[in-house]
Every structure is written in structure tokens, then in C-alpha cells.
Amino acid sequence: MAxxxxxxxxLAYGEAAVAYFGxxxxxxxxxxxxxxGVRIGWLVQTALLAAQAARAEGFPWATWAGSLNLxxxxxxxxxxxxxxxxxxxxxxxxxxxVAAILFVVARLGGGTDLGAKSHYSSAFLVLHVGLVLAAxxxxxxxxxxxxxxxxxxxxxxxHDAAILRVPAPxxxxxxxxxxxxxxxxxxxxxxxxxxxxxRLEAEGGGVDALMAxxxxxxxxxxxxxxxxxxxxxxxxxxxxxALAAFALVIVVRLALPATHFA
Amino acid sequence: xxxxxxxxxxRHAPVELRERVALGPKEAGALARLLAREIxxxxxxxxxxxxxxxxxxxxxxxxxxxxLSVLGGEEVAAKSYRLTDHAAALHLFRVAxxxxxxxxxxxxxLGQVRTAFEVGAPGPLLNRLFHDALRAGKKARTQTTIGESxxxxxxxxxxxxxxxxxxxxxxxxxxxxxxxxxxxxxxxLAARGADVVAVANRSDExxxxxxxxxxxxxxxxxxxxxxxxxxxxxxTCTSAPGFVVRPHDVRDRRGRPLFLxxxxxxxxxxxxxxxxxxxxxxxxxDLEAVVESSLAGRRREAExxxxxxxxxxxxxxxWQASLDVVPTIASxxxxxxxxxxxELSKAKLSxxxxxxxxxxxxxxxxxxxxxxxxxxxxAAAAADGVLYADAVRHLFGLEEER
Numbered sequence: 001m002a003x004x005x006x007x008x009x010x011l012a013y014g015e016a017a018v019a020y021f022g023x024x025x026x027x028x029x030x031x032x033x034x035x036x037g038v039r040i041g042w043l044v045q046t047a048l049l050a051a052q053a054a055r056a057e058g059f060p061w062a063t064w065a066g067s068l069n070l071x072x073x074x075x076x077x078x079x080x081x082x083x084x085x086x087x088x089x090x091x092x093x094x095x096x097x098v099a100a101i102l103f104v105v106a107r108l109g110g111g112t113d114l115g116a117k118s119h120y121s122s123a124f125l126v127l128h129v130g131l132v133l134a135a136x137x138x139x140x141x142x143x144x145x146x147x148x149x150x151x152x153x154x155x156x157x158x159h160d161a162a163i164l165r166v167p168a169p170x171x172x173x174x175x176x177x178x179x180x181x182x183x184x185x186x187x188x189x190x191x192x193x194x195x196x197x198x199r200l201e202a203e204g205g206g207v208d209a210l211m212a213x214x215x216x217x218x219x220x221x222x223x224x225x226x227x228x229x230x231x232x233x234x235x236x237x238x239x240x241x242a243l244a245a246f247a248l249v250i251v252v253r254l255a256l257p258a259t260h261f262a
Numbered sequence: 263x264x265x266x267x268x269x270x271x272x273r274h275a276p277v278e279l280r281e282r283v284a285l286g287p288k289e290a291g292a293l294a295r296l297l298a299r300e301i302x303x304x305x306x307x308x309x310x311x312x313x314x315x316x317x318x319x320x321x322x323x324x325x326x327x328x329x330l331s332v333l334g335g336e337e338v339a340a341k342s343y344r345l346t347d348h349a350a351a352l353h354l355f356r357v358a359x360x361x362x363x364x365x366x367x368x369x370x371x372l373g374q375v376r377t378a379f380e381v382g383a384p385g386p387l388l389n390r391l392f393h394d395a396l397r398a399g400k401k402a403r404t405q406t407t408i409g410e411s412x413x414x415x416x417x418x419x420x421x422x423x424x425x426x427x428x429x430x431x432x433x434x435x436x437x438x439x440x441x442x443x444x445x446x447x448x449x450x451l452a453a454r455g456a457d458v459v460a461v462a463n464r465s466d467e468x469x470x471x472x473x474x475x476x477x478x479x480x481x482x483x484x485x486x487x488x489x490x491x492x493x494x495x496x497x498t499c500t501s502a503p504g505f506v507v508r509p510h511d512v513r514d515r516r517g518r519p520l521f522l523x524x525x526x527x528x529x530x531x532x533x534x535x536x537x538x539x540x541x542x543x544x545x546x547x548d549l550e551a552v553v554e555s556s557l558a559g560r561r562r563e564a565e566x567x568x569x570x571x572x573x574x575x576x577x578x579x580x581w582q583a584s585l586d587v588v589p590t591i592a593s594x595x596x597x598x599x600x601x602x603x604x605e606l607s608k609a610k611l612s613x614x615x616x617x618x619x620x621x622x623x624x625x626x627x628x629x630x631x632x633x634x635x636x637x638x639x640x641a642a643a644a645a646d647g648v649l650y651a652d653a654v655r656h657l658f659g660l661e662e663e664r
Contacts, residue, residue: 027407028566156425156542161551164411164421165559170428171519234517235540 005048006112010103012041013076017096023089024166031089038096039084042076045103048112049073055114059125064256065109067129071253072102074137078181090152090168094144124199131192132214136249138185139221143246145178146239153236175235178242179228186221193218210255217252220245263387263585267350268326268342269307269314270334272364275341282334283313291381293329298383301325305382305392307357309374311364316354318387347582351391352575358399359571360409365557366564367408372399387585391578398574402567411556415549416446419523420454422544422552423495426521431455433494437478438486438506440468443525444499451495452476460489464500487511496522498530506530512538523549580643587642590651591635593660598627 016037022030049070052060061070079095082088106112153171155163169177193214200207224241227233233241270280285293285308294315297304301319308314315326323344331339345353353362358375360367379392403409412418420430427433433456437448440463448458458476462483463469473480481489483506490496490507491514500506512520512535519540524531529545536543544552602623611619634654641650654660 026562028405028563152425156422157536159544159548159551161548161555162559163425164418164552164556165407167407167410168425170424171426173428232517235519237539 003048003112003114005044005051006103006107009041009044009048010100010107012037012044013096013100013103016041016092017100020089020093020096024093027089027166031086034089034092034096035084038076038080038092038099041099042073042080045069045073045076052112052114059129061111061129062125063109063111065106065111067111067133067256068102068106068109068253069111070129071133071137072099072106074134075099075140078137078141082177087167087169087173090166091144091148094147095141098140098144124195128192128195128199131188131195135185135189135192136253138181138188139242139246139249142178142181142185142242143249145174145181146242146246149174149178149239150236150243153239171235175238179238182221182242183225183229186218186225189214189218189221210252213248213251213255217245217248220248263302263318264320264322265347265350265387265391265582266317266319266322266326267314267345267353268317268323268330269312270330270338270342271312271314271362273362274343275338279334279338279341280311280313283330283338284308284310285313287377287381290378294378294382297325297329298385303383303385303388305378305384305388307375307378309371312357312362314354314357316350316382316388316391318385348575348579351395351578351582352572354391354395355398355571355575355578356568358395359402359567360399361402361564361567361571365413366560367403367406367567368413369403369409372396372403375399387582390581394574394578398571401574402570405570406563406566408560408563408567411559412553413557413560414446414450415525415546415553416443416450418549418552418556419447419497419525419544420450420456422542422549423451423456423521423523424454426519426542427494429455430495432457434459434492435495435497436486436489436493437461437472438483438496438498438530439463439500439526440465440472441499441501441525444497445472447497447499447523447525448472448476451497456495459493462486462489464502487513490520491515494518494521496520496531497525498522499525500530501526502530503528505532507535508532509535509538512541515540525549583644583647584639584642587638587647587651590654590660591638594634594654594658595631597658597660598631602627 016034019030019034019037023034061067075095076099079091083091083095148168149171152168152174156171224238224245227241228238270283272280285306290306290308294304294306297315297317301317301322303318305316306314307316315329317326327339327342327344330342354375356362358372360369360371363371375392376396379396382388384392412421423433424430430451435448435451435456435458437444437458437460440461452458458478460479460481461469461473462481462485463472464483466480470480486506490511496507498506507522507530509532517540519542522531522535522541522543524543524545527546531543531545533543535541606616606620606623609619638650638654641647
């Protein structure tokens with residue numbers, strides 16, 4: 001029965017995605033409906049994850065689809081921390097549809113089913129998968145912030161007359177938040193990778209392509225942090241860099257079923 | 263109790279007439295108290311766009327019109343509008359929400375309505391009316407975006423600067439030229455917390471005068487590039503024939519954005535500056551387009567605000583209508599209580615028995631009258647409330663008691 005929690009959660013995320021779109025056309029009530037959609041969706045998905053954890057033998061999100069389910073929850077959690085404020089509603093236009101689509105993909109892959117069995121030790125997976133997924137959730141949000149930054153910057157540059165009609169965060173706020181999100185997420189990725197390397201060392205095994213791309217991702221975000229905080233990079237350049245690095249995150253996510261979960 | 267509104271506004275009367283009856287808050291309060299002594303309740307709302315007298319009582323209309331005539335002459339009285347009860351309440355609710363303002367949703371009117379209420383002489387009806395109107399005004403502003411967008415070129419410039427920087431507190435503003443329009447833009451930025459740090463002008467005297475008002479440095483146009491280097495926002499409004507700010511003047515930014523508001527015609531800022539990374543140039547046409555779009559947005563939001571205001575006005579109407587049946591309900595209860603007490607006094611009972619019977623009959627009476635009381639209040643909110651009240655008076659002989 002608990003599997004059925006997927007549907008109300010999806011319905012809430014879907015409603016939020018549509019309402020966020022409505023907010024761009026007519027700000028006000030659609031924005032509030034969208035915010036409540038995300039909140040309700042998150043609560044229901046939390047209940048689903050709790051049910052999965054209660055019924056599972058070992059770590060319940062050890063599959064590719066399961067990890068995607070957890071990933072969606074982490075992204076929405078990070079968004080909810082400050083995304084409910086009126087000025088950040090535009091960000092929901094990116095987050096809510098992505099969350100809804102990925103949640104469906106997780107469902108199709110069996111990631112929302114109950115009673116999962118894991119062959120891995122729970123402690124290892126909680127640390128490795130949890131940290132890497134948390135970092136990826138942060139990078140996803142940073143990419144969304146960067147995308148909104150570029151969208152808003154373009155509107156300002158082009159003197160869009162309607163720019164004040166839809167409330168949006170200031171460019172410097174978007175830039176600063178993206179920077180902070182990446183600065184917080186990078187140590188989580190570093191720790192997650194270290195845990196993976198320790199296990200690799202202990203249990204043997206070779207380096208696969210996914211690991212190489214993950215290292216490339218780490219280098220990309222490391223460069224972002226270095227350029228931003230040491231070289232003073234700001235604005236459009238850092239936004240493009242955050243999006244380029246996020247492309248590597250997508251590659252890693254897509255490559256997961258072919259490598260780690262093969 | 264009949265509610266009356268007598269007033270004139272920019273919609274029907276030109277400024278030549280409005281200025282005759284324009285009153286400051288103190289004068290408006292004094293007038294309201296003076297009228298209230300004669301008619302009961304009165305609040306006088308006077309702004310640059312309207313002077314309105316809200317009064318309650320049988321002679322309220324006559325006295326309010328007389329007052330306007332005395333203050334502004336017969337012409338003013340002839341141009342005045344007169345509204346009663348629901349129409350008067352709806353009008354005040356619309357005024358408080360900024361829906362009757364020249365610029366829909368302007369924020370100043372809500373404060374003016376509050377001040378008029380505070381200095382006036384309201385009684386039970388106007389007290390409720392103004393409280394409800396202030397609530398409706400706030401609700402319209404919080405549930406719609408009617409009051410959020412800028413309505414002038416100066417405020418549009420400041421709002422756009424906020425799109426770049428967020429809070430403007432501590433942001434450095436350089437003003438180039440000491441013209442009136444530039445000063446308005448500087449004032450709008452300063453009102454949002456920005457610091458005007460330098461004023462560059464060809465004439466030392468005017469530049470120093472403007473700089474002095476903001477505690478800024480007056481600098482020569484030759485030193486402009488240095489000032490721009492440390493600025494976050496630049497406002498230009500000179501009458502120079504060529505560009506005053508060119509791409510090579512924008513240097514040492516180190517990733518810091520620069521927002522330039524060019525209010526001059528011919529333009530002061532080379533448009534190619536907008537192509538530089540982190541630089542945003544808005545000229546007068548760009549700003550006017552933003553204002554026009556904002557006003558269009560306000561007009562659209564006004565439709566939603568109208569619905570909110572109508573709902574609040576309807577609630578007030580229901581409350582006001584319930585007042586009509588209150589005397590009937592009170593008479594009915596008094597009549598019933600009188601009968602109960604009289605019959606109880608006739609009975610020969612011990613003290614304990616009397617207490618018991620007194621308690622039981624009181625409960626019976628309350629239960630019996632509860633439903634008619636509720637129904638009569640409900641009916642009062644509808645059109646047939648007075649009929650119900652008349653019927654109750656007739657059936658129970660309440661008229662003869664008066």
C-alpha cells in the first residue's frame with residue numbers, strides 16, 4: 001500500500017510545476033499553490049522514503065532508480081530551505097518539473113518500490129551514496145540558480161520591459177547563492193569519493209569510466225571554487241562554469257546504471 | 263443608522279475646486295469632531311486627490327453638503343457625489359485599496375485613510391467601517407502585486423538596480439549632472455538605502471548644492487572615471503551634447519556589476535557600455551517602457567483587488583444590516599423576560615423552589631429565542647431582513663410597547 005504514496009507525491013510535484021508556469025503568466029496565487037505543491041510533495045515523498053527504509057533489508061536506495069528517488073528528495077529538500085520565498089519562485093520553474101520527471105523515471109526503474117534488498121553494507125552505502133547524492137543535489141540547485149541568473153541577466157541586458165512583473169531574485173543574490181551551494185556541496189562530494197576509494201582499496205577492483213568522470217566533475221567544481229574565491233570570478237562566467245560542470249553531473253547520473261549498478 | 267458619504271475627487275472636480283476644500287490632517291480632524299457634535303459620527307478624509315466626509319445620522323448628508331459649500335462654495339457642492347450605506351462603504355474600501363487612485367495601488371492612500379480615522383470622530387459604525395476598510399486595503403496589497411511595481415522613471419531605475427544588487431543598502435551611487443530628474447532618481451535610490459557618494463557637474467555651485475543635501479562629494483566631470491570605478495550605480499542627466507560615460511571609463515570592476523541610469527537626452531552613456539560584462543545601461547526610453555509595462559500590470563492586478571474589496575464590502579454590508587434587527591431582538595427578549603419575571607413573581611414557592619424554577623424558565627426562554635434570534639440576524643443580511651423584523655414586532659406586539 002505504501003507504494004501508492006508515489007502518486008500523491010507525483011501529483012503534488014506536477015501541480016507545482018504547472019503552477020510555477022502559471023506564476024510567470026500571472027504572479028500571485030499560482031506561486032502560493034506551487035509552493036504548497038512542493039511542500040506537500042516533499043512530505044509525501046518523505047513518507048514513502050521512510051516506508052522504504054522500514055521495509056528494506058540493508059540500504060533501500062542501492063539501485064540506480066532507488067538512488068534517483070533519493071536524489072529527487074534531496075534536491076527538493078535543498079530547494080525548500082529557501083526556495084519557498086516569493087522572490088525565488090522562478091527557481092521552482094526549473095526545480096519542480098525536473099523533480100517530477102526524475103521521480104517518474106525512478107518509479108519506472110522500480111526505485112519507489114518497497115522491500116528492496118541490498119548486497120552492500122549499509123554503512124558504506126549511507127556514506128558513499130548519501131554524500132555523493134547530497135553533493136549532486138547541491139550541484140543541481142546551483143545549476144538551476146545559474147540558469148535563472150543567465151535568464152535574468154539576459155532580460156536585463158535586453159531591456160525587457162516586463163522584467164519587474166515577475167518577482168525574481170537579484171543577480172548578485174543568485175550568483176552568491178550558487179557559489180555558496182557549490183562551496184558546501186564540493187566537500188560532500190570529496191568525502192563521498194574518499195569513502196568510495198577506501199572501499200575500492202579494501203575490496204579490490206579497478207577504476208571504471210564513471211569514477212574518471214566523477215573525478216573530472218570534482219576538478220570542474222574545484223576550479224569553480226578556486227576561480228570564484230581566489231580569482232574573483234563572478235556573474236556570467238561563473239554561471240556558465242556551473243552549468244558546464246553540471247553537464248558532467250548529468251553524465252555521471254546517466255552512466256550509473258551502466259557501471260556501478262551493472 | 264444611515265451611512266453617508268459626501269465628497270469630491272479628481273474624477274469629477276478639477277484641482278481649482280479640490281484645493282478649496284483641501285484640508286490638512288489636523289483641520290480634517292477638527293472638522294470631523296465639529297460635525298460629529300451635531301450628527302453623531304464623522305470622519306473627514308482629505309488628500310490632494312479628494313476630500314470626503316463620512317458621516318452617520320439622519321441629517322448627515324445635509325450637514326456634509328453644507329460644510330463643503332461653506333468651505334468651497336456652491337460649485338464644490340454641485341460637483342460633489344453622495345453615496346449611502348453599501349455604496350459608500352464599497353467606495354471607501356476601494357479608496358483604501360488604492361483602486362480609486364490616479365495610479366492604481368499607490369501606497370500612500372492607506373496611511374491617509376488611517377490618519378483620517380485616527381483624528382476623526384468615529385462612533386460604532388464608522389469605527390467598524392474604517393477598520394474593515396484598512397483591512398481590505400492591506401489584503402488587496404498583500405494578496406495581489408498591485409502596489410509593487412514602479413510608477414515613475416526614477417522609481418523604475420531604483421527597482422531595476424535592485425534586480426541587480428538586491429538590497430541597495432550601502433551601494434555607492436554617483437550622480438552626473440545636477441538636474442531635477444537626476445535628483446529624483448538619486449532620491450529614489452537613497453530612499454532604498456543607497457549612499458549617494460559623489461555628484462559630478464559642470465557647474466560647481468549646483469553640484470555642490472546637490473552633493474551637500476546627500477552628504478556626498480562634489481567632483482568635476484574630469485574626475486568622473488575614478489568615481490565610476492568605485493560606484494555601483496551611476497545616474498546621468500547632463501545636457502552635454504556627447505557621451506559623458508564611455509566604455510573606457512568603466513574599469514577596475516573585478517566582477518562587480520555596474521548599473522547605469524541614463525536620464526539625459528541626448529544620451530550621456532555610450533550604449534556600447536551595455537555590452538560590457540556586468541554593465542547594465544538603461545536610458546529614458548527603456549525606463550519608460552518598464553513603467554508602462556508596470557502600470558499595465560497594476561491595471562490587471564486591480565481586477566483581482568476589486569474582487570477582494572467587494573468581498574470585504576459585502577461582509578460589512580451584512581454586519582450593517584444585522585444592526586437593523588438588533589433593536590427588535592432586544593425588544594423581543596425584554597418582552598419575554600418581563601412575562602417570565604411577572605409570572606414567576608405570582609407563584610407561591612419556597613426560596614429553593616424559586617431558584618430552581620427561575621433557572622429552568624430562563625433556560626427554556628433562551629432555548630426558545632435562540633433560533634429566532636439567529637434566523638433574524640441571517641435574514642437581516644439578506645434583502646428581506648426588515649420584513650422579518652416587522653413581522654416579529656407585529657406578532658409579539660412589540661410596536662405597542664414602544
